[in-house]
Amino acid sequence: xxxxxxxxxxxxxxxxxxxxxxxxxxxxxxxxxxxxxxxxxxxxxxxxxxxxxxxxxxxxxxxxxxxxxxxxxxxxxxxxxxxxxxxxxxxxxxxxxxxxxxxxxxxxxxxxxxxxxxxxxxxxxxxxxxxxxxxxxxxxxxxxxxxxxxxxxxxxxxxxxxxxxxxxxxxxxxxxxxxxxxxxxxxxxxxxxxxxxxxxxxxxxxxxxxxxxxxxxxxxxxxxxxxxxxxxxxxxxxxxxxxxxxxxxxxxxxxxxxxxxxxxxxxxxxxxxxxxxxxxxxxxxxxxxxxxxxx
Numbered sequence: 001x002x003x004x005x006x007x008x009x010x011x012x013x014x015x016x017x018x019x020x021x022x023x024x025x026x027x028x029x030x031x032x033x034x035x036x037x038x039x040x041x042x043x044x045x046x047x048x049x050x051x052x053x054x055x056x057x058x059x060x061x062x063x064x065x066x067x068x069x070x071x072x073x074x075x076x077x078x079x080x081x082x083x084x085x086x087x088x089x090x091x092x093x094x095x096x097x098x099x100x101x102x103x104x105x106x107x108x109x110x111x112x113x114x115x116x117x118x119x120x121x122x123x124x125x126x127x128x129x130x131x132x133x134x135x136x137x138x139x140x141x142x143x144x145x146x147x148x149x150x151x152x153x154x155x156x157x158x159x160x161x162x163x164x165x166x167x168x169x170x171x172x173x174x175x176x177x178x179x180x181x182x183x184x185x186x187x188x189x190x191x192x193x194x195x196x197x198x199x200x201x202x203x204x205x206x207x208x209x210x211x212x213x214x215x216x217x218x219x220x221x222x223x224x225x226x227x228x229x230x231x232x233x234x235x236x237x238x239x240x241x242x243x244x245x246x247x248x249x250x251x252x253x254x255x256x257x258x259x260x261x262x263x264x265x266x267x268x269x270x271x272x273x274x275x276x277x278x279x280x281x282x283x284x285x286x287x288x289x290x291x292x293x294x295x
Contacts, residue, residue: 001165006034006092008083008113011056015098018128021251021281022096023064028169032069034090035060038082039074050074080116087123096126099275118256118284124162126283127275144172145228147249147280149240149270152178152212158287159255160216164225166253166283173226175247176216178209179239180231206231237273244280253283 007022009015026033035057039049057072064070073090075082087095099114118125148163150156167174182202213229220227230247232239244252256271275282 001162002029002031002094002169004032004034004090004092005094005096006036006083006087006090008079008095008097008117009035009037009057009060010079011037011053014130016060017130018096018098018126019060019064021126021128023068024170025094025096025166026068028166031094032071033064034086034092035070035072036083036086037072037074038079039076050076079113080120083113083117084120087121093123094126095121095123097128098130099127122286124283124285126281128281129275129279144170144250145175145247146172147175147177147240147244147247147252149177149179149236149252149254150213150216151236152209155287156255157216159253159283159285160220162283162285163253164220164223166251167225168223172250173228174220175228175230175243175249176213176220177230177232177240177243178213179236180206180209180233181235182233202233206233236270237277240270240274241278244278249280251281251283252278253285255287256284 002025005022005026007018009018022033025031037053037057039053053074054072057074061070061072071090073086075086077085083095086092095117097114097117114127146163146167148159150160163174166172180202182198209231210229213231217227217229228247230243232243234242240252243249252274254271254274271282271284
């Protein structure tokens with residue numbers, strides 16, 4: 001599924017935190033790795049800046065060695081535009097980048113490159129938190145896991161093809177999570193509102209969620225994938241964070257609109273909180289139905 005990965009770099013060690021997981025994915029999938037730097041950053045531009053960017057990328061390519069198919073590209077346009085243009089020119093199918101993550105998707109950093117890419121990218125974006133500990137790359141013996149939160153909707157299930165492709169290439173285990181949200185969680189005073197009726201609603205929702213997970217798991221297991229299912233009760237974002245820690249996940253994959261405006265506020269709020277409060281790399285997939293509906 002992934003044949004060309006793009007890693008935007010700005011010359012800093014923080015931006016290079018995206019390289020370990022990008023190289024891991026490239027090795028596992030046989031994908032080309034494209035290293036990109038925009039010369040027009042932090043006020044620098046002109047022939048000298050372009051040459052500096054080229055020299056830096058060539059140095060990174062040498063450090064990564066000859067085992068990978070590595071290409072480099074520079075641009076004298078602003079970073080977000082450079083990334084989008086190069087991604088389109090070379091049919092990139094995954095962008096792997098570092099982000100500050102301050103304030104979630106709505107406020108990564110005002111005017112940030114990551115926010116602009118998330119708003120416009122038609123390909124999945126894998127975000128590595130800049131201010132989180134550098135992600136450890138697990139060995140096969142550690143039984144690494146990919147966490148995929150699902151809510152029962154086709155929208156959320158749009159993350160499954162990417163998750164399955166990565167799990168197959170990496171020989172990792174997919175952990176499918178469904179969260180049953182208590183009716184009382186939506187009320188001001190849960191203790192006052194708690195009744196036998198709400199308990200029965202939650203029990204029915206949990207049973208339905210378990211059946212749903214089994215159906216999805218059975219289909220993926222038939223494809224030869226290792227699958228684990230988890231059911232948690234609580235609020236979605238916190239449940240995802242808790243399960244990520246409990247299962248020792250190395251990566252979270254979710255579907256998102258990725259755009260600004262009311263649509264992202266409604267559908268992207270869980271992804272926002274997971275990115276803001278979590279430390280795991282987060283791969284965000286924009287479903288093709290969203291791509292087709294947007295200009």
